[in-house]
Amino acid sequence: MQKIGVFVCWCGSNIAATVDVAEVVQAVKTQPGVAFATDYQYMCSEAGQSIIKNAIKEHDLTGIVVCSCSPRMHEATFRKTAQAAGLNPYMVEIANIREHCSWIHKDKNEATQKAIILANAAVAKVNLNAPLVQGESSVTKRALVIGGGIAGIQTALDIAEAGYEVDIVEKEPTIGGKMAQLDKTFPTLDCSACILTPKMVDVAANENITLYTYSEVEQVKGFVGNFSVTIKKKARYVKEDLCTGCGECMSKCPSKKGKDEFNCGLNNRTAINIPFAQAIPNVAYIDAEQCIKFKTGKCGLCEKTCSANAIDYNQKDEIIEREYGAIVMATGYEPIKLDKFDEYQYSKHPDVITSLELERIMNAAGPTGGTLLKMSDKEHPHSVTFIQCVGSRDISGRGKPYCSKICCMYTAKHAMLIRDKYPDVEVNVFYIDVRTPGKNFDEFYRRAVEEYGVNYIKGQVGKVYEKDGHLVVQAVDLIANKQLVLDTDMVVLATAIEPSKTARDLASMLTASIDTNDFITEAHPKLRPVESPTAGIFLSGVCQGPKDIPETVSQAGAAAAKVIGLLAKDKLLTNPCVAHSDELLCNGCSQCEKVCPYGAISYIDKEVNDHGVRETRRVAQVNEALCQGCGACTVTCPSGAMDLKGFTNRQIMAEVDAICK
Amino acid sequence: MQVNSEFKPKIVAFCCNWCSYAGADLAGSSRLSYPADVKIIKVPCSCRVNPLFVLRAFEKGADGVIICGCHPGDCHYSTGNYYARRRMTLLFSMLDYLGIEKGRTRVEWVSAAEGVKFSTVMNNFVSKIYQLGENVKLGDLRCRK
Numbered sequence: 001m002q003k004i005g006v007f008v009c010w011c012g013s014n015i016a017a018t019v020d021v022a023e024v025v026q027a028v029k030t031q032p033g034v035a036f037a038t039d040y041q042y043m044c045s046e047a048g049q050s051i052i053k054n055a056i057k058e059h060d061l062t063g064i065v066v067c068s069c070s071p072r073m074h075e076a077t078f079r080k081t082a083q084a085a086g087l088n089p090y091m092v093e094i095a096n097i098r099e100h101c102s103w104i105h106k107d108k109n110e111a112t113q114k115a116i117i118l119a120n121a122a123v124a125k126v127n128l129n130a131p132l133v134q135g136e137s138s139v140t141k142r143a144l145v146i147g148g149g150i151a152g153i154q155t156a157l158d159i160a161e162a163g164y165e166v167d168i169v170e171k172e173p174t175i176g177g178k179m180a181q182l183d184k185t186f187p188t189l190d191c192s193a194c195i196l197t198p199k200m201v202d203v204a205a206n207e208n209i210t211l212y213t214y215s216e217v218e219q220v221k222g223f224v225g226n227f228s229v230t231i232k233k234k235a236r237y238v239k240e241d242l243c244t245g246c247g248e249c250m251s252k253c254p255s256k257k258g259k260d261e262f263n264c265g266l267n268n269r270t271a272i273n274i275p276f277a278q279a280i281p282n283v284a285y286i287d288a289e290q291c292i293k294f295k296t297g298k299c300g301l302c303e304k305t306c307s308a309n310a311i312d313y314n315q316k317d318e319i320i321e322r323e324y325g326a327i328v329m330a331t332g333y334e335p336i337k338l339d340k341f342d343e344y345q346y347s348k349h350p351d352v353i354t355s356l357e358l359e360r361i362m363n364a365a366g367p368t369g370g371t372l373l374k375m376s377d378k379e380h381p382h383s384v385t386f387i388q389c390v391g392s393r394d395i396s397g398r399g400k401p402y403c404s405k406i407c408c409m410y411t412a413k414h415a416m417l418i419r420d421k422y423p424d425v426e427v428n429v430f431y432i433d434v435r436t437p438g439k440n441f442d443e444f445y446r447r448a449v450e451e452y453g454v455n456y457i458k459g460q461v462g463k464v465y466e467k468d469g470h471l472v473v474q475a476v477d478l479i480a481n482k483q484l485v486l487d488t489d490m491v492v493l494a495t496a497i498e499p500s501k502t503a504r505d506l507a508s509m510l511t512a513s514i515d516t517n518d519f520i521t522e523a524h525p526k527l528r529p530v531e532s533p534t535a536g537i538f539l540s541g542v543c544q545g546p547k548d549i550p551e552t553v554s555q556a557g558a559a560a561a562k563v564i565g566l567l568a569k570d571k572l573l574t575n576p577c578v579a580h581s582d583e584l585l586c587n588g589c590s591q592c593e594k595v596c597p598y599g600a601i602s603y604i605d606k607e608v609n610d611h612g613v614r615e616t617r618r619v620a621q622v623n624e625a626l627c628q629g630c631g632a633c634t635v636t637c638p639s640g641a642m643d644l645k646g647f648t649n650r651q652i653m654a655e656v657d658a659i660c661k
Numbered sequence: 662m663q664v665n666s667e668f669k670p671k672i673v674a675f676c677c678n679w680c681s682y683a684g685a686d687l688a689g690s691s692r693l694s695y696p697a698d699v700k701i702i703k704v705p706c707s708c709r710v711n712p713l714f715v716l717r718a719f720e721k722g723a724d725g726v727i728i729c730g731c732h733p734g735d736c737h738y739s740t741g742n743y744y745a746r747r748r749m750t751l752l753f754s755m756l757d758y759l760g761i762e763k764g765r766t767r768v769e770w771v772s773a774a775e776g777v778k779f780s781t782v783m784n785n786f787v788s789k790i791y792q793l794g795e796n797v798k799l800g801d802l803r804c805r806k
Contacts, residue, residue, distance in 0.1 A: 511737050521773050
């Protein structure tokens with residue numbers, strides 16, 4: 001018979017205000033096996049934990065139940081407490097009477113009765129708990145960073161600096177990501193390339209970093225400390241080790257009609273291309289869909305031009321298998337497609353552009369050489385109108401329900417830069433709210449209004465249309481409470497951002513949780529913001545939620561610190577809640593082997609002693625290092641031989657009984 | 662339909678550790694209420710829910726059983742929720758045949774980010790159970806008087 005201690009936490013008033021904790025204590029005392037029960041203001045505090053430790057020693061407790069917050073919050077804490085008092089940490093069960101009870105119910109009696117039932121269920125379960133011992137697994141001392149934007153670059157550099165190997169997988173031909181496309185950065189207005197490209201060079205120069213550009217993650221197997229990843233390195237048709245990045249091939253290439261992705265399609269590029277001058281690696285690639293040689297078999301000019309003999313039309317995709325201890329998601333974002341926002345004429349009029357396109361137009365290396373020009377006639381505009389929240393904070397279903405966070409600031413930046421360089425240009429900004437939380441952010445926005453004379457108009461734009469050769473913006477001014485019809489030369493849409501399209505597939509591969517907007521879910525929104533709930537998977541940058549550059553860089557560093565903490569360990573403790581087969585019940589049918597997603601079950605011929613009868617039988621055997629403890633096999637097993645430690649059939653049934661009593 | 666005001670249903674919710682249990686936690690921390698009749702049992706994955714657990718609940722007097730897991734494709738263990746979906750589809754048809762109406766059983770996908778959905782699902786499910794009224798205990802009818 002177990003001797004169980006029950007500890008009911010008040011959580012200050014979080015629990016005690018809605019649940020009569022004293023009544024819970026009295027009620028659980030009548031439960032079978034309960035030898036001790038008490039309550040305390042904060043069980044997780046030092047003093048609360050001492051109460052638990054003392055009670056374990058004093059009453060010789062064999063198991064404990066803590067009625068408190070979610071086990072996701074403090075199960076680990078109380079397991080350590082039990083262990084410190086000499087109790088097996090898996091003899092601890094948590095009754096979640098905060099998130100699942102006191103916080104969602106108002107009626108005190110109702111909440112108290114529910115808390116008692118939840119406590120009873122936990123007591124019923126712990127009565128059947130058995131001590132479990134954690135196994136050990138090794139750690140591959142190498143990390144994988146998926147995505148080579150500023151988030152991935154910073155994470156990789158920080159991990160490499162600590163002395164560990166890091167691989168970066170980037171789907172584009174160069175690292176740099178969105179930050180490489182930006183012109184200036186708020187609130188300091190320093191040039192984006194000037195602060196990013198030195199970091200890119202550091203990545204290339206760092207001996208601990210291996211770069212896989214133009215590559216994609218194909219498959220991920222394994223678990224924390226022991227991931228096995230298949231990377232597909234797409235054929236560039238240019239030998240990376242030979243190409244010097246001189247660009248001679250680009251000047252000779254006759255196929256010049258490709259959309260230049262780096263310049264948001266505002267101009268054309270050649271079929272053989274280096275995305276931008278500071279690309280890392282500074283190596284060309286051939287767009288096979290556009291290349292005349294690939295389409296017709298004729299041409300081959302680049303091969304003739306290349307003095308380094310780097311062109312290889314027969315190059316094949318390469319499959320690379322690598323082992324990693326930790327994986328960081330840094331997949332970033334894309335601006336949303338604007339096909340549902342026809343009222344702004346984006347797809348119809350070349351002078352209606354997105355903010356990212358404006359970045360390229362304002363950039364000295366961009367399609368206009370940094371001169372603000374209308375894309376329709378390459379003339380100087382006299383008036384530019386910005387529309388904020390295009391697809392952000394949109395609950396109609398056309399856009400995204402969240403705030404994209406960066407648009408208020410970059411629009412202020414764009415407005416300021418235009419007014420600074422071209423004082424003759426009138427700049428109007430239509431906004432719902434201006435959101436500027438951040439160091440020196442509001443000061444920056446105020447400068448745009450006060451010093452640079454940008455007109456901020458609170459109100460939404462109903463439509464944009466063309467009239468007599470120029471654009472007309474029809475809007476409402478909410479403060480003046482009147483309709484506005486403005487003539488303008490250019491319209492810039494502050495387009496909402498969404499996670500990269502690759503995020504969802506990758507999350508499935510990594511079994512990382514993802515939310516309805518395709519942002520990767522963090523293990524805890526406040527306390528574990530850079531970890532995924534899946535052990536060994538970390539989050540960096542916008543893949544977790546909209547962020548500006550300073551926030552991305554700090555999160556990238558935090559993710560690196562977590563990775564370093566993991567890689568610094570020689571052994572990891574494994575989850576002991578794994579499947580276990582009773583060889584006397586097993587009939588060797590192989591059903592469990594078929595449903596196991598980890599290949600953790602195999603069959604062996606084993607001599608068993610079945611109540612005095614010795615015979616050799618074919619029985620299932622679980623590899624505890626591979627088993628992740630999902631329990632699929634336990635339900636599939638027709639003979640009831642398979643059970644899951646920590647969640648046994650009897651334990652769950654006991655909980656069911658306690659709840660339905 | 663007449664609703665018995667004395668009737669307090671017993672509802673068991675099996676929630677997977679990775680998505681739905683976390684979704685329920687989020688509903689809690691967002692203070693999104695749902696009736697106290699729902700009691701949650703944590704399982705590692707929806708595929709850990711043995712049909713026997715559901716039968717046991719109805720045998721012991723549960724009025725409704727709901728199983729919540731990760732969205733299809735998002736299972737922490739890749740495929741667990743698919744097994745759960747198939748098993749429960751079969752089980753629920755059989756239970757319906759035995760007299761436990763389909764409204765008393767449900768499988769729902771709730772992610773860790775869907776606190777609102779968790780609360781909505783529970784409110785809907787509980788109001789359905791109130792409509793259906795008290796359940797007849799699953800047992801051998803021949804043993805009844």
